[in-house]
Amino acid sequence: MAGKRKLSERPGGGSSDVQWCFSQVKGAMDDDVAEADIISTVEFNHTGELLATGDKGGRVVIFQQEPESKNQPQCRGEYNVYSTFQSHEPEFDYLKSLEIEEKINKIRWLPQKNAAQFLLSTNDKTIKLWKISERDKRPEGYNLKEEDGRYIDPNTVTTLRVPVLRPMDLMVEASPRRVFANAHTYHINSISVNSDHETYLSADDLRINLWHLEITDRSFNIVDIKPANMEELTEVITAAEFHPDQCNTFVYSSSKGTIRLCDMRASALCDQHTKMFEEPEDPNNRSFFSEIISSISDVKFSHSGRYMMTRDYLSVKIWDLNMETRPVETYQVHEYLRSKLCSLYENDCIFDKFECCWNGNDSVVMTGSYNNFFRMFDRDYRQDVTFEASRENSKPRSVLKPRKISTGGKRKKDEISVDSLDFNKKILHTAWHPLDNIIAVATTNNLYIFQDKLN
């Protein structure tokens, strides 16, 4: 791709030589946030050209990166609105007298096969396959219809002509092509497209189903951890993902901090895991909070497929798929919260589900925190940095200043004390462009785009 500097060309590639700058922010500025506007998922497509967001109101907004202008070859294109549509609507489950939220839990893009783009979006119960296509031509010169649609009296037609396609203003249309419904009793937390590009999995609290993208009236159940007696329930599934290139392999994480890797070649029902990843816990350190904070909120394979990353409440862990006994790397996201667990339990923040993501060459990982902070961990240089997504740092191309939190008694200038952190400002969803140093960070209702400084 002319003009795009790939991560592999960059010396080091890690955060030691990267300067992150503000690029864009999307969303309303007012503090009064409508619940529907709360962003619930952010996802780049496989080329990074498209960026999709889902919100609590069931809407999807897709941004497209403008092509680099020839005038400013060193400047990356901006992301502008490409398409927006209502993916899911609120429903009512008559049998259980429960509301089914329209909130979009996850969006996953399909690899592009033709001119159109496809994505899967899901709420708690139903997954939908959306086709996003462009229309930039329209037929003109019908014999029996005027341009405005009125019908012409056939008796007045004296000659015949062939309609021609003429260019028109670009129109982007989104249409639901498949609806995968009624397969989940519990709430869907994950969807993941298989590397075979034909199947995908959907996971709820207790079960994982395998679907074929063309078939909506049935799915295979591949994991079922529901106990015969619900009183014996000890853990739930929190996230699941297919391996990036082994189409038979997937992992799922649990509320107890374990990750199970399953091989679909072994059996039809993958209740018996092939590998189980769990870090041993010191029983002396066990407390009321131990299990809650060990619950894994997100699991992501590295692009290489060799590693996977998990996010629990206080840390990010990198696991080598060849070693089940403990993670190979552990990064503390906000260890200073360990002495605040009591109040975080009372205000329910301890149950917040943070996501995590890899950069394109798996050298840096990123996750969100409170006070609109987000953290990056450079695996190669063993450095970490904290940035803040706020309107105050939103001058175009202004370099982000690293933030420091003071944990001890003495607070240095520019440091922020733990007690002044705003726990209502959480960054749960972040995404990294697959090929470039561009990141999308979602605060409650705003989407920030940052990129590294190009010269």
Next chain:
Amino acid sequence: MSQLDEGITTLEEQQEMEDKVVSPEKAEEAKLKARYPNLGAKPGGSDLLRKRLQKGQKYFDSGDYNMAKAKMKNKQPPSAPTEKTEITGDHIPTPQDLPQRKTSIVASKLAV
């Protein structure tokens, strides 16, 4: 208290101090137990999970649900009066015939 007593700390207090130094988590746990003495013996167990499995507000029935939705959008005027030209009692309505109360499609503020 005499001067002698002040210098001696009990074994319990020593253990507690050690715990505080060793584990801020345990200190937080103690705080929580002090505020909520009835907190279940099996934390993170069935209760929490059960609550998680059944998230979402329960309504008495669909009428109750629709009333609650209407209250949330109280700026919406009550349904328009039916046209007088409509013939009533023409056929028995089925659930499919009833107009669905859909959310008003307001564009996302990200798409501005």
